[in-house]
Amino acid sequence: MEHKKVRVRFAPSPTGGLHLGGMRTVLFNYLYARQHKGDFVLRIEDTDQTRYVAGAEEYILECLRWCGLEADEGPHAGGPYGPYRQSERKDMYRQYAEQLVKDGYAYYAFDTPEELDAMRARLKTDDNPSPQYNHIVRPHMRNSLRLLPEETAQLLAAGTPHVIRIKMPASEEVAFTDMIRGEVQFNTGTVDDKVLLKADGMPTYHLAVVVDDYLMKISHVFRGEEWLPSAPVHILLWRYLGWEEQMPQWAHLPLILRPDGNGKLSKRDGDRLGFPVYAMNWNDPRSGEFTKGFREMGYLPEAFINMLAMLGWNDGTGQELFTLDELVEKFSVSRVHHAGARFNIEKANWFNHQYLVKADNRRLAQLLMPLLQEKGVQASEEYVANIAGMVKERCNLVNEIWDHSFFFFQQPETYDTAAVKPKWNADKRQFFLEWGSVLETLSDFSLAGIEDSFKQLATSMNMKVGELQLPLRIMLCGGKFGPPVFNIAEMLGKHETIARIMKAVPVFDA
RNA sequence: GCCGCGUUGGUCAAGGGGUUAAGACGCAUCCCUUUCACGGAUGAAUCACGGGUUCGAUUCCCGUACGCGGUACCA
Numbered sequence: 001m002e003h004k005k006v007r008v009r010f011a012p013s014p015t016g017g018l019h020l021g022g023m024r025t026v027l028f029n030y031l032y033a034r035q036h037k038g039d040f041v042l043r044i045e046d047t048d049q050t051r052y053v054a055g056a057e058e059y060i061l062e063c064l065r066w067c068g069l070e071a072d073e074g075p076h077a078g079g080p081y082g083p084y085r086q087s088e089r090k091d092m093y094r095q096y097a098e099q100l101v102k103d104g105y106a107y108y109a110f111d112t113p114e115e116l117d118a119m120r121a122r123l124k125t126d127d128n129p130s131p132q133y134n135h136i137v138r139p140h141m142r143n144s145l146r147l148l149p150e151e152t153a154q155l156l157a158a159g160t161p162h163v164i165r166i167k168m169p170a171s172e173e174v175a176f177t178d179m180i181r182g183e184v185q186f187n188t189g190t191v192d193d194k195v196l197l198k199a200d201g202m203p204t205y206h207l208a209v210v211v212d213d214y215l216m217k218i219s220h221v222f223r224g225e226e227w228l229p230s231a232p233v234h235i236l237l238w239r240y241l242g243w244e245e246q247m248p249q250w251a252h253l254p255l256i257l258r259p260d261g262n263g264k265l266s267k268r269d270g271d272r273l274g275f276p277v278y279a280m281n282w283n284d285p286r287s288g289e290f291t292k293g294f295r296e297m298g299y300l301p302e303a304f305i306n307m308l309a310m311l312g313w314n315d316g317t318g319q320e321l322f323t324l325d326e327l328v329e330k331f332s333v334s335r336v337h338h339a340g341a342r343f344n345i346e347k348a349n350w351f352n353h354q355y356l357v358k359a360d361n362r363r364l365a366q367l368l369m370p371l372l373q374e375k376g377v378q379a380s381e382e383y384v385a386n387i388a389g390m391v392k393e394r395c396n397l398v399n400e401i402w403d404h405s406f407f408f409f410q411q412p413e414t415y416d417t418a419a420v421k422p423k424w425n426a427d428k429r430q431f432f433l434e435w436g437s438v439l440e441t442l443s444d445f446s447l448a449g450i451e452d453s454f455k456q457l458a459t460s461m462n463m464k465v466g467e468l469q470l471p472l473r474i475m476l477c478g479g480k481f482g483p484p485v486f487n488i489a490e491m492l493g494k495h496e497t498i499a500r501i502m503k504a505v506p507v508f509d510a
Numbered sequence: 511g512c513c514g515c516g517u518u519g520g521u522c523a524a525g526g527g528g529u530u531a532a533g534a535c536g537c538a539u540c541c542c543u544u545u546c547a548c549g550g551a552u553g554a555a556u557c558a559c560g561g562g563u564u565c566g567a568u569u570c571c572c573g574u575a576c577g578c579g580g581u582a583c584c585a
Binding site: 045113187316419483 | 511512513514515516517520521522523524525532533534535536543544545546547548577578579580581582583584585
């Protein structure tokens with residue numbers, strides 16, 4: 001068992017956008033697999049036909065691709081343990097459920113949804129708000145445990161709709177060692193008789209995970225903490241199916257919580273608080289609802305991943321910036337925090353800033369192109385790259401580069417005159433007019449050339465350089481922002497610089 | 511209700527019987543810069559509560575409180 005090859009899986013259900021928590025589960029699976037030279041499998045858990053959403057699977061694949069966390073096996077890549085969509089494996093599950101019935105670990109239940117509702121309504125009290133179908137109530141329901149064998153046989157023969165439920169022992173301790181939490185124990189008496197096979201012949205999650213993890217030789221399961229309560233069901237299934245020796249090791253990851261208040265982070269929180277929750281834009285074909293994702297908001301995938309990794313894990317040294325390779329090398333399950341972590345968009349922005357500053361300018365230019373096109377701007381990639389390099393350190397998101405550099409692409413329409421007018425006078429006006437003609441004849445329109453001419457003229461006119469820089473900035477940008485002024489002038493080029501000065505002077509005069 | 515998992519500054523968190531209880535984000539002040547940012551410096555701010563155990567508990571044990579998760583023919 002210790003020598004078993006590491007095989008992990010990410011098993012989402014294709015029902016909508018992939019959010020933060022899901023992506024972090026992907027990450028941890030990926031890190032563990034790579035670290036142990038194992039396999040990372042993607043399995044689509046689409047056993048609920050009613051929740052199927054067109055495009056969700058492709059969307060998930062694209063999210064993994066964006067982050068560079070692609071699976072080795074899956075519906076997209078194939079592999080020796082396919083098919084990797086549970087809907088395509090439908091026929092494989094029934095036999096296991098039947099075997100469990102035969103072995104006395106499960107039973108047929110013929111209760112209709114209405115009968116189940118009635119049972120719950122009848123048993124519901126303040127002390128027991130959600131009655132379970134368990135060892136206490138099952139003797140009173142329509143199932144093969146209570147019915148005579150011939151009655152059951154008859155119902156079955158007649159094709160009566162039925163499910164197969166696991167028969168949880170009345171009181172047995174089920175314990176296991178969670179890789180993150182250590183010893184965890186449950187009493188089976190508190191767990192209900194989960195449905196394993198639904199009336200439509202599809203397995204539920206509980207049966208499908210166990211069967212598929214077994215068939216796909218999964219060695220370690222990383223999943224959200226919300227699955228912890230159903231772990232005893234899964235463990236019993238492994239045991240009842242006779243596969244306990246092959247059972248994977250469990251690791252229940254802490255949840256990612258809302259930044260404010262209480263509860264698990266949801267898409268709604270993002271909408272309400274104005275930050276993304278999904279990895280990429282998601283357009284729900286059913287509701288028509290559109291949700292913005294990290295990618296389109298201008299986050300870099302490496303920053304996104306780094307941020308996700310630090311949400312619940314750290315290496316103990318205080319280091320916060322890690323490349324994917326470093327994470328692969330340093331990740332350790334024992335250092336995963338036990339408690340849930342509140343998501344903090346400010347910190348996410350800081351991570352992105354770190355990577356944005358380090359990012360290659362050509363790449364930033366390419367990422368920016370769609371936005372520029374949207375703004376109706378035409379510029380060469382080289383020009384955009386230079387500009388991105390100039391302003392990126394004052395941005396958190398790729399998309400913010402525009403907000404800090406738009407004046408490179410279009411002349412100011414309005415000016416922050418309040419910042420210049422109080423100190424605007426004839427001398428300054430004269431200075432800019434003269435400097436304009438100096439620039440005309442300037443052969444060396446380089447940063448140094450521009451700056452020197454500016455300073456020389458200022459000195460010769462007995463004026464303070466510092467007091468002239470702000471007006472110049474406002475002439476060129478329209479306001480008090482942007483990179484160092486002379487850099488802007490250089491980037492704009494001689495003609496544009498002069499044009500902007502001449503355009504602004506009368507505005508300042510007015 | 512029941513079951514499970516948690517609880518170190520506003521947030522992410524290190525630490526783990528004796529520490530001035532790291533670091534990061536954010537915030538504040540200052541320096542740099544006649545824009546903004548970056549960078550630098552400084553600062554405010556934390557061991558949920560109550561019992562044990564111990565010479566000594568933030569750290570170990572037990573309770574309590576609080577939070578979260580689960581309690582579907584959803585995953």
